[in-house]
Amino acid sequence: MIKTVNLTKVFRTDEVETTALNNINIEIKKGEFVAVMGPSGCGKSTLLNILGLLDTPTKGDFYFLDENVAGYSERQRARLRKHNIGFVFQNFNLIDQLNVFENVELPLIYLRMSAKERKEKVHEALETMQIAHRVKHYPNQLSGGQQQRVAVARAVVSKPHFILADEPTGNLDSKHGDEVMRLLSGLNEKGTTIIMVTHSQRDAEYSHRIIHLFDGQVLSENVK
Amino acid sequence: MIKTVNLTKVFRTDEVETTALNNINIEIKKGEFVAVMGPSGCGKSTLLNILGLLDTPTKGDFYFLDENVAGYSERQRARLRKHNIGFVFQNFNLIDQLNVFENVELPLIYLRMSAKERKEKVHEALETMQIAHRVKHYPNQLSGGQQQRVAVARAVVSKPHFILADEPTGNLDSKHGDEVMRLLSGLNEKGTTIIMVTHSQRDAEYSHRIIHLFDGQVLSENVK
Numbered sequence A, B: 001m002i003k004t005v006n007l008t009k010v011f012r013t014d015e016v017e018t019t020a021l022n023n024i025n026i027e028i029k030k031g032e033f034v035a036v037m038g039p040s041g042c043g044k045s046t047l048l049n050i051l052g053l054l055d056t057p058t059k060g061d062f063y064f065l066d067e068n069v070a071g072y073s074e075r076q077r078a079r080l081r082k083h084n085i086g087f088v089f090q091n092f093n094l095i096d097q098l099n100v101f102e103n104v105e106l107p108l109i110y111l112r113m114s115a116k117e118r119k120e121k122v123h124e125a126l127e128t129m130q131i132a133h134r135v136k137h138y139p140n141q142l143s144g145g146q147q148q149r150v151a152v153a154r155a156v157v158s159k160p161h162f163i164l165a166d167e168p169t170g171n172l173d174s175k176h177g178d179e180v181m182r183l184l185s186g187l188n189e190k191g192t193t194i195i196m197v198t199h200s201q202r203d204a205e206y207s208h209r210i211i212h213l214f215d216g217q218v219l220s221e222n223v224k
Ligand SMILES: Nc1ncnc2c1ncn2[C@@H]1O[C@H](COP(=O)(O)OP(=O)(O)OP(=O)(O)O)[C@@H](O)[C@H]1O
Pocket: A134, A140, A141, A142, A143, A144, A145, A146, A171, A172, A173, B011, B012, B013, B018, B019, B020, B038, B039, B040, B041, B042, B043, B044, B045, B046, B047, B090
């Protein structure tokens, strides 16, 4: 259960002040599959980063699993995040010094799973994303779409309660894109709450509800 | 005029040998607008990097403007590249230490243009990509789609003879994506040769011809 109350985010640099989010009020129930859409620069990634406990609001409240986490420290947020959230980043954020196996394994190391069990789960995630044949490659030895698939594998490997995905199919052909969407759908049917930023109307069709953002504000919400 | 003869590219790492391109024979005429499509990992970026003189073949010949450049040194390729090619990278490759203005200005500095003329051209490119309001921002202060638009602005700013674009609309909503495609179309009508890798059937509609790659080989070519 995720809820924001008058959520505002302002970025300040020497030159410029940008209000990326302006009084956002949204609620996401357990088990929902919500898409977030809107023009480039309207605040989607900023919202997802706050919902994913990677960033903090400037003003307003944010309830995550019924705790008001708006004022939480980095350490408190990291703890909540590691136990609950799988995140697919818009630019993948793979670790260049780790190979594909090690990148996907990382969330499981935080959960203190045995090496044998980690190996099983990593291979399962890689097989699902059809990237097992690149297991020993490093990120800079992968195509753009292959990096994206590794990023998705890493987000799902621990079967987290929440998956937050920022444009998970942007670099994929339609066949691989559909496979990612089917994976997310399947996890949602088993109870995973999914919040997905997308520019693709086609991907948004998999969701229960679409939140439209514009210029840092909620424009509308369509229930499908 | 671009031509490849039995072009082959093999990547070798300690563990693995990957044949990314396998005997590619293609020809692109001056003034054409060619789209390159195919599944994730099939060799599109590898091909574009070689055509764009950023990488060299393992075997085979490659004619660029009637010179066989397959064996050219980095220095020779860089010189040809700076005077002829604008490149939009799949992961943007913006320089983090330079702001938006400086990133877009970079190709013009190599061409030894006056500061006044550079400023005019940079502002024109930024206006066309609707990103002028972010001119003093640094890449990590931009949204994914804004970074992509800066990358496109940089590729077109010197009005080069060739534009090579690797998935130029992957992070853009349909409105901004269409604007990029209209810009490329417009440049093509004025004589720019365009080679565009894309996963989007919609973007491919703007091209004269689509080359389909699969597993490192040319599968087919459709003339539209
Ligand atoms: N530096 C490298 N070392 C080893 N293998 C590589 C390297 N770069 C690319 N490859 C491999 O070469 C193949 C082709 O990669 P390429 O980036 O050209 O694919 P692509 O068609 O652009 O894919 P996408 O649509 O996912 O961007 C892939 O299987 C990739 O794993």
